[in-house]
Amino acid sequence: MTWLPVRLARAALTMWLVVTFVFVVLRLTGDPAAILLPDDIDAQTLAFYREKWGLADPLWQQYLKYWAGLLHGDFGISFRNDMDAFALVWERVPKTALLGGTALGIALFIGIPAGILAAIWKDSWIDRTIMTSAVFGFSMPNFFLGILLILAFSLRLRWLPSSGSGTWAHLVLPAITLGTGFAAQIARYSRSSMIEVLSRAYMRTASSKGTGPVRRVALHAIPNAAVPVVTVLGIQVGQLLGWAVVTETVFAWPGIGRLLTHSVALRDLAVVQCIMILLALTMVTSNMIVDILYGWLDPRVRVGAGTAQK
């Protein structure tokens, strides 16, 4: 049973690397106080703010303080408006979760059935239609898809709003924009996974036992085909968050992504740092969950990985 501790140690190592990386990159790019404050400021005021923001200490002390702060849930103060950086980020989380969750829902709802259908009727016109749409879907840059949707549904047809987040109608276009590429990717993974499973010997066994086609697909093929798809999903969550930044900017959706582009433009170090660490935490956690799910779906992994890691 070495499987879980090894996995946890890896997650912890990744987290440590991320936090250190964020610190190094954001601190070594120059004096934040000099960047943030106006150029003509006098030395005394500069020193005051450097002291206030903890920038006057040696770098290793800053690093330790930074860790101590993080472990206490203290992500620093937004340089721009003196608010707690974590609170600023946290109040945006529901909006991004709503957008990302809806997009993921759309992607799963379209992608999985499409992939399964394409695999069952492999090389038929159904397969070709689905797979051709999938190639178009994931080749479409989502900022461009967003703009095309705004042109069609907001400016020409005037059915849906192009920006903001007040009502459910506001969610439609951004969620479609963000979900389309993922639906296409999930369709491809489900298809290849299903094709592999359908050619296995146990499928023939099931068929010769007299199991009907619906039962065969639903109870024998899909659970086995789900394993690799789940793994891919875990990796894709990070990509989803990355593309959410662009989508939120296109539709002026007030989530984490827009806060990030805004903070980046204002050089608000504490907020950017907080967002990056929370994102990494989300990613590491989702990868962990996927690994655990994977072990649960496929008992061979638990045993295999445990012995492979000596």
Add this chain to the structure above:
Amino acid sequence: MTAEANIPARSRTISRPFVWMLSGLRRMPLLVTLSIAFLTLMLVVTVFGRFLQPYAFEQIDLLARMKPPAPLEGFTWTHPLGTDKLGRDLLSRLIVGAQTSMALTLLGTVVGAIIGITLGFVAAHKGRWWDEAIMAAVDFQAAMPWFIVALAVLAFMGNSMIVFLMLMGLYGWEGYARITRGLVLSAREQGYALAVHGLGATPRWIYLRHVLPNIAGPLLVQLTINFPSTILFETSLSFLGLGIRPPMTSLGQMLGEGRDYLISAWWLAVVPGTVIFLTTLSMSILGDWLRARLDPSLEN
């Protein structure tokens, strides 16, 4: 990892690439032909870019602002794709923008491939701590949405072309590293590598002359997967106003600018967007076709 049976087939196709390419041409689907034609056009633009522009791309003509493109009412043949808010010729901007985007993407893809493949070989060859350290770096890279890291780094380092290039080069290396490591580990155990080793070849010789050509197929496929996401990486950053900024231009930067004129001049966004879309689409179609041809085991 792969069945024994398809190893000789793959090494045969790689050892005679031209025969293989020519035999492929006859059976090539129309979509693939079109994709190759479009990518060739993009390559020509990348190489000759500035010699092809009808006007200097930054030349301002305030008397000819916001002209529509060819089929629309009010266009002129002097500006076949129309002009923007400063009267700059859209065709010229498109050519130079495409050149910038393509050149950066090609460079980024190649740098990423070299870093990843090298580290993959090192991890597989040295094993132990090297392997652990490189795989930890791979996990780290995969754990951070690199797009967001790039956003933060660019904001704090300022508008520097070198930083931007480094970020593009580091994008996607982990995919190559992971694939190379896995392929090398399984290729090493196969007859041909053991035989050459038995003949007294050095590891470097075995890897470069024997293993690399044998694993080139999957790596090429990875390249076609990586290329579209790299061009999206560049265009997205430039779209957000980071990355390529005025007075330079790229496809993403043009789209970002055009976004402000959706009501009055939709083509300013739609024309560069279409070029980005066609590029990623062509590369994906070509990649799928290559994958099916290089690795028949994937299909059944």
